[in-house]
Amino acid sequence: MLCPKCGFNSFEYNTNCPKCRKDLRSVRKQLSITATKPGAVNFFSLLGPADEMLNQTIRPSALPDNQRSGL
Numbered sequence: 292m293l294c295p296k297c298g299f300n301s302f303e304y305n306t307n308c309p310k311c312r313k314d315l316r317s318v319r320k321q322l323s324i325t326a327t328k329p330g331a332v333n334f335f336s337l338l339g340p341a342d343e344m345l346n347q348t349i350r351p352s353a354l355p356d357n358q359r360s361g362l
């Protein structure tokens with residue numbers, strides 16, 4: 292959420308600008324932003340699938356047999 296008054300970039304869920312205390316709720320209503328405060332549960336559930344995808348990409352056993360014993 293970019294403050295229209297002072298230009299301070301704060302979190303979307305802030306109702307007031309932490310720098311100049313401008314009410315950001317009216318601005319958010321104009322932009323139709325429906326952001327909620329992120330929780331610890333959401334944070335870890337986002338990390339899980341991404342980590343699994345990374346492991347699948349770099350797993351050596353994914354190589355075909357003829358590429359591993361071809362030499």
Ligand SMILES: [Zn+2]
Pocket residue numbers: 294295296297298299308309310311312313
């Ligand atoms: Zn501000």
